[in-house]
Amino acid sequence: MxxxxxxxxxxxxxxxxxxxxxxxxxxxxxxxxxxxxxxxxxxxxxxxxxxxFVNAHCHLGDTGAKELGVGLTLEEAVVYPNGLKHKYLAKITSEELTEAVRDGLKEMLKNGIILAADYREGGLAGIQAVRQAQKGLPIHVMELGRPALTNADSTEEEFEKEIRSILEVSDGFGMGQIYAVSKERMKKIRSLCGDKIFSIHIAEGRSDCEKSKREYNQSEVERAAELETDFMVHLTHTDDHDKELLVKKKIPIVCCPRTNLILGDGFPELDIFTRFGITWGLGSDNMMFTSPDLFREMDTASRVIRGLGEKPDCMDFRECLKAATWSGAKSLKQDSELxxxxxxxxxxxxxxxxxxxxxxxxxxxxxxxxxxxxxxxxxxxxxxxxxxxxxxxxxxx
Missing domain, CATH: 2.30.40.10 (Urease, subunit C, domain 1)
Structure with missing residues (x-):
């Protein structure tokens, strides 16, 4: 002892x-x-x-692309399939990916992070690369996969086979957009996940939020809640009805203030989330844009939300430290251990x-x-x- x-x-x-x-x-x-x-x-x-610290949302795969997309919009930088990030991932070797991810994990350890929830692109191969990179490092990595196959290039049988193979080696699924696959396929993923994590990027960009209202007469939050999402990521553009729904369904969220800022996506209403009683954790998001430093994430979150609302007392400082620790663990269903x-x-x-x-x-x-x-x-x-x-x-x- x-x-x-x-x-x-x-x-x-x-x-x-x-x-x-x-x-x-x-x-x-x-x-x-x-x-x-x-x-x-x-x-x-x-x-x-x-x-x-608990880094409740990150993308380790683009560690090797630091600053590559600075100055680009969300769609230009990271949205599948034409975002710069995906072009980068398509051209690097599995060895290069593994080496860069291992560097990213060491950087997280240097910054005091014990648990990282990695949204893993590249299907089964992407998850295997991170598992290899993690060997020998005392950090927990929750691998939340996503299918490599899209609506257009797979049969239903092929799609389900891929989902099952990813679930065998991952901790669940982390979908890039609610539009990533058809509604039926999204329901299939949710069903197959069972007790494993199912989460989605939601209400990150204004244009997607407007598209959801226009085409479905529902917000992205409403649609994700119908899928019984375990937690949602970003929530940069929400209204009071969305927040009330999160409270009613007891759905935690994860916010990534610094990446939202550099991509010009806006800023999550952290003080109002707190007032509503919504559990919110913090994530550093894409390594290509943002260092995995939750000290800086807390500092940015606290300062910007006070400045935007012109209310220096809008939120207890403790909420930011809680977001970087317990609330992130709660979102990931790891609060009994971390x-x-x-x-x-x-x-x-x-x-x-x-x-x-x-x-x-x-x-x-x-x-x-x-x-x-x-x-x-x-x-x-x-x-x-x-x-x-x-x-x-x-x-x-």
Whole structure:
């Protein structure tokens, strides 16, 4: 058993600060949080301990295309089949993809991320490439696949065969658009997923939202809710009816503020989601546009939503830290193991150096973590009990 003493712990899903604790770690789990101190404990010297981050939506496949599509619209950059991203993925080898994805996973670990939900393009081969890249790295990757075959180039039998083969090796499906395949095929995917994750990019671009209203007389949120989606991603363009439906159906969402901003898609109404009681997590989205740094994601989310509404008190800073940890885990159905520091859960946490310039003189530590702290301030990072960062040194180069 290992123990870490003199820890100021943000405990539980509501991140309540308890000071001067010792965290007991055994067999990858938190065995206790106590006032006792032990002779061979690792001294954290008053570090602030928060849950390791959950990157609840990302695309690892375009790690090798950083900044390739900057200045392009959503449709030009990433929408299948003609988006620049898909042209890039079509021309690289499986070896190049695996190497780039492994670099992306290491970058996530350096930034304190324990769990990443990867929307995986390329059908079965795409998932296999990421599984290969992940070997030996102490990070959880939820692989949410999507079919390589489209409406036009497969029979119903071929389509179902592909869906079943993807589900055998993945954690579910993450569809790029609600229009990606026909309504009947979307229903088939949902049915075959069973207890595995089924999620969709929803209400990301204004034009798709308008198309949904025009052609179906329903919003994208309404249509996705009918499919019993486990969670929805983006929700940049929603109205009050959409939000009420999310509450009624108890559907969590994942928002990606920095990528929405750089693509000119608008900005999710995080303060209103909070007011409605909607669970929202954070994701960094495409590696080609946005670094997998949830410190920066929290900072952007908090600052922009206050500026847009001209209301500096529109939302508790704690909601942003919660979104990067427990709420993301909740969206991915992983909150029983990750997302908060509690006895019995996996020992996955970050110790933020108490002597950091970003914390010195702070009168509100949560606000400092959200708005100032960065990966360089991580003193220790434990991933299921394994030290990934020790005394500021990354151990998985």
């Amino acid at each position: 290992k123990s870490y003493k003199n820890a100021n712990v943000f405990y539980g899903k509501n991140l309540e600060l308890v000071k001067g604790k010792t965290i007991l770690v055994d067999q990858g789990r938190i065995q206790g949080i106590t006032d006792e101190q032990f002779e061979n404990s690792i001294d954290l010297h008053g570090d602030y301990v928060i849950p390791a 997302g908060s520091i509690e006895e019995g859960k996996l020992a996955s946490f970050l110790a933020i150096r108490s002597g950091s310039w970003n914390l010195k003189h702070s009168h509100n530590v949560i606000s400092s973590i959200v708005h100032r702290v960065g990966p360089e301030d991580i003193d220790y990072f434990l991933a299921d009990g394994t030290e990934v960062i020790r005394k500021g040194e990354f151990l998985f180069e």
